Amino acid sequence: MSILSYDTIKKILFKLDPETAHALGGIALRSVVYCRPLMRSIKDRYFITDARLAQNILGIEFKNPVGLGAGFDKNGQYITAMPTLGFGFTEIGTVTPKPQDGNPKPRLFRLKEEESIQNAMGFNNKGSDYMLNRLNKLYFVDYPIGINIGKNKLTTEDDALNDYEMLLRKFKDYGDYVVINISSPNTVGLRDLQNETFIKSLFELAKTITTKPIFLKIAPDMTPKDAIDISEVAIKYGASGIIATNTTIDYSLTPNAKDFGGISGALLTKKSYELFRELGKALHDKTILISVGGIDSPEEAYRRIKAGASLVQVYSMLVYKGPILIKNINEGLIELLNKDGYKHISEAIGADWKESK
Numbered sequence: 001m002s003i004l005s006y007d008t009i010k011k012i013l014f015k016l017d018p019e020t021a022h023a024l025g026g027i028a029l030r031s032v033v034y035c036r037p038l039m040r041s042i043k044d045r046y047f048i049t050d051a052r053l054a055q056n057i058l059g060i061e062f063k064n065p066v067g068l069g070a071g072f073d074k075n076g077q078y079i080t081a082m083p084t085l086g087f088g089f090t091e092i093g094t095v096t097p098k099p100q101d102g103n104p105k106p107r108l109f110r111l112k113e114e115e116s117i118q119n120a121m122g123f124n125n126k127g128s129d130y131m132l133n134r135l136n137k138l139y140f141v142d143y144p145i146g147i148n149i150g151k152n153k154l155t156t157e158d159d160a161l162n163d164y165e166m167l168l169r170k171f172k173d174y175g176d177y178v179v180i181n182i183s184s185p186n187t188v189g190l191r192d193l194q195n196e197t198f199i200k201s202l203f204e205l206a207k208t209i210t211t212k213p214i215f216l217k218i219a220p221d222m223t224p225k226d227a228i229d230i231s232e233v234a235i236k237y238g239a240s241g242i243i244a245t246n247t248t249i250d251y252s253l254t255p256n257a258k259d260f261g262g263i264s265g266a267l268l269t270k271k272s273y274e275l276f277r278e279l280g281k282a283l284h285d286k287t288i289l290i291s292v293g294g295i296d297s298p299e300e301a302y303r304r305i306k307a308g309a310s311l312v313q314v315y316s317m318l319v320y321k322g323p324i325l326i327k328n329i330n331e332g333l334i335e336l337l338n339k340d341g342y343k344h345i346s347e348a349i350g351a352d353w354k355e356s357k
Contacts, residue, residue: 006322018108018117029081039084046086046323048330052337052344053088057288057310058213058240060144060176064088064330065345066301069292069315070148070179070217074125076134083143086326091313092131093148094181097166099127100153103186111256111267115296115320119247120261122186123150128170135174147175148217153187160193164202165209172210180206180239183219183246185262191219196233203237213240213288220245220271220293224278231283241288243313244279245272265316269294273303277352280308284350296321298332305333306351 013021032039053064067089068082076092102124109118125131131147149171151163164180171178180202182193193199199216206214216234218227231242247262248271257263272293280289284307291304292313301312318325333345342348 006324010320010322014110014112017106018110019105022108026078029078029084032084033080039081043084043086046327047083048086048327048334050330050334052334052342053330055310055345058177060213062088062144062311065305065309065311065333066326066329067091067144067146067290067311067313068318069313070094070146070181071119071121072315072318076131079134079138079141079145085323086330087143088330089144089146089176089311091146091148091179092175093125093179094123094150094184095125095128095131095147095167096123096150096152097128097155097163098152099130100124107261109258109261110319111254111263111265114254114256114265114267115317116254116263116265116267117316117319118258118261118263120186120258122153123184128167132170132174135171144176145174146177146179146215147171148179148181150181150184150187151190151193157189157192160198161201161205165205168206168209172212175212177213177215177240178206178210179215179217179243181217181246183217185219185221185247185249194219194222194230196230199230199233200237203234203239207238215239215241215243215288215290217243217246220248220268220275221250222275224275227275227279228282231279231287235283235287239287241290241310242279242283243290243292244276245293247293248272264293265320266294266296268316269296269300273300273307276304276309277307280350281353284308284353295329296325298329298336301329302333302336302348305345305348308350308353310349 070091082090103122107120149167247264251257253267290311291309296317
């Protein structure tokens, strides 16, 4: 085993508090950007370029379908570095109008035996002005950026629309797409906004502000019928697509769970897939779907694609598998496409439902 292997690095990082480990990883990512030869060398190793994986979705060019889920890069500090790890796109945030510290610590926990993470971060971020400043400093980015937005903790449900309006106006000329986050379990009352009245008002307003694609991110802890109903409302009033799913508050998944915060990683895989599968069955030919939640292998990514996902995202499993995961998924997808006789990923998207017709 190489002294620089991810298994070795992980053993060191796992001896540290999770937030400290995350901060150290972030420092390493930011440092790579300042050493161009090293950055190119790492990217050459991890980034997979293959025409079979490239897609134009809603006018956005994706070189591969594997993206970084929201929550890792809360303040837009690692945008330039993420393609180095092989990602075809990134999602920054969740960003709120005003800076906020998030929930009290400790609020991030490893469930090592289950290769999962439980977090109660609470949208800790430096606020929209800081994020705007970060985006203005970008001098060259050749891959898509999504901006995930949410309301401040102290903003009431009655005033929530104002927070989202402010963020939509502030970032209307930045990034490639926007994600409406009303599904995090870590801001009190946020999931209550997953209702028809609020979603209708929000998307009607959003379409008057920006022409960029806007996605709704939903929670895994609703029935398939409710998920489909909410998604159909969002699509009716202007959503370009749905991202499923956020973290779960189903603490019955493990006896090691805390009684607060959301669970992600391997424990979420089954729950996320089962909801996504029903969503894909109903909506794969009506909108763009992005799947996230416990994706840890080419086979799992491919399963989501055949269920209707045009794109997939990873985050927690990156902590356990390391950056080689992204390369493995992309290379594995090519092999799986070849095995099924598909010449391009678009042929596999929603194949479960095409074949059943």
